[in-house]
Amino acid sequence: MRIGELARRAGVSTRALRYYEEQELLTSERTPSGQRTYPQAAVERVRLIQQLFTAGLPSRTIVQLMPCIETGHASPEAFELMAAERNRITTAMTDLAAARDALDRMIDIAIHPTPEHCPALREPAWAPYHAMDSAAPIPERAPAI
Incomplete structure (x- = not known):
């Protein structure tokens, strides 16, 4: 899905998604014309990132926690x-x-x-x-x- 669709489905701005990529919290593929595309699982990941930000965690801490979140083992x-x-x-x-x-x-x-x-x-x-x-x-x- 493209960045606008992910933003709409996850309830965030496209600017937030670009920031998440800059912070290495989210990754995308690029089309030949350079447009970002994301897998369906990105919606859930963005919602999780939002919850972690709401809990007061800075992006650098979220990056450190992501491997544990992805594997399910803290x-x-x-x-x-x-x-x-x-x-x-x-x-x-x-x-x-x-x-x-x-x-x-x-x-x-x-x-x-x-x-x-x-x-x-x-x-x-x-x-x-x-x-x-x-x-x-x-x-x-x-x-x-």
Whole structure:
């Protein structure tokens, strides 16, 4: 089948299929005019590649796992590789949670500004931030008229 048909049947773009070939995840034959053709089994292979990408695996890892997938026999190295990828994803999730929490704090400060965080609320407004560290109370602002 040609690239457009494979893309339609597998639910991906032709660009994705070309990328899979570049990454050595997929192979095609060429017609005399240079058009790509794929076997029927390519549909299932592309769907599997999509599942592996959805699981967060990079193409270089998928390439390493393909021999095990094709033979149906996972090696200890394949299990180690998948465990390492899971650890990488877990670390990324932890980092993202920390970033989300920091952003939540910034949103809270934006909603509830204080003189400590907002120079415009300081008396005088141009006072350096480190001056706010003193134990002296912050004077009240006069109400706007």
